[in-house]
Amino acid sequence: MKPSKETYVPSYPNLFVVEFGSAEFDSCLRAQKFFEAGEFITRLEGLSKSPKAYTSVQCGPGPDDHVELNSDLVFVNHSCEPNVAFDLSSPDPTEWHVRALSDLKVGTPLTFFYPSTEWAMFQVFDCQCGANSCLKRIQGAAYLPREELAKRGFINSYIWAMMDNHDGFKVKAGASCRLLCGHGLSPRGDQQCGCKPVPAC
Numbered sequence: 001m002k003p004s005k006e007t008y009v010p011s012y013p014n015l016f017v018v019e020f021g022s023a024e025f026d027s028c029l030r031a032q033k034f035f036e037a038g039e040f041i042t043r044l045e046g047l048s049k050s051p052k053a054y055t056s057v058q059c060g061p062g063p064d065d066h067v068e069l070n071s072d073l074v075f076v077n078h079s080c081e082p083n084v085a086f087d088l089s090s091p092d093p094t095e096w097h098v099r100a101l102s103d104l105k106v107g108t109p110l111t112f113f114y115p116s117t118e119w120a121m122f123q124v125f126d127c128q129c130g131a132n133s134c135l136k137r138i139q140g141a142a143y144l145p146r147e148e149l150a151k152r153g154f155i156n157s158y159i160w161a162m163m164d165n166h167d168g169f170k171v172k173a174g175a176s177c178r179l180l181c182g183h184g185l186s187p188r189g190d191q192q193c194g195c196k197p198v199p200a201c
């Protein structure tokens with residue numbers, strides 16, 4: 001769920017502010033103060049368990065591990081060269097937080113790398129981040145080689161675990177498995193090679 005321009009009340013008035021765009025997905029969240037690289041920005045509070053949606057964030061490897069942010073943080077866009085991390089790796093949800101990956105000046109739009117939380121995006125989109133290393137189409141971590149993930153500053157531990165699982169199946173089934181396993185990479189589906197989808201598929 002996202003607040004509308006008409007009903008908007010900032011959830012973190014001293015930290016950031018939503019800039020509403022004119023088109024449906026054109027809004028963003030801009031820093032209201034300077035954040036230093038590595039700085040803890042805020043805990044993720046007020047979350048609710050939810051079905052997977054374009055507004056939800058994955059919080060573990062299971063099919064039901066998705067939460068709604070219920071705050072302005074829902075307006076943080078994706079970038080292939082992100083400036084913040086959404087860290088939901090702790091087994092203790094009270095430790096889930098956002099932190100700066102680089103210095104953020106006042107007015108800078110906050111961005112995170114969506115595949116750092118999402119194994120398979122609910123809403124695939126063509127990226128407009130403009131970064132040199134832009135991946136162009138954002139579908140989730142399942143669609144990326146691990147080398148690409150490793151370049152993005154921070155990836156949640158459950159995504160790495162799902163990647164290990166995925167790669168394990170590929171190794172077991174041999175070299176042709178990459179095209180045959182069950183993560184949307186295959187035109188033929190997972191039964192062909194014996195791969196099993198990981199839990200969130």
Ligand SMILES: C[S@@+](CC[C@H](N)C(=O)[O-])C[C@H]1O[C@@H](n2cnc3c(N)ncnc32)[C@H](O)[C@@H]1O
Nearest residue numbers: 024025026027055075077078123125127128129
């Ligand atoms: C949770 S919303 C983020 C806020 C969104 N910009 C808005 O105005 O509602 C996620 C959606 O924003 C859009 N989006 C986020 N980052 C993007 C990017 N780098 N390039 C293109 N669209 C993006 C996509 O449509 C994505 O599904």
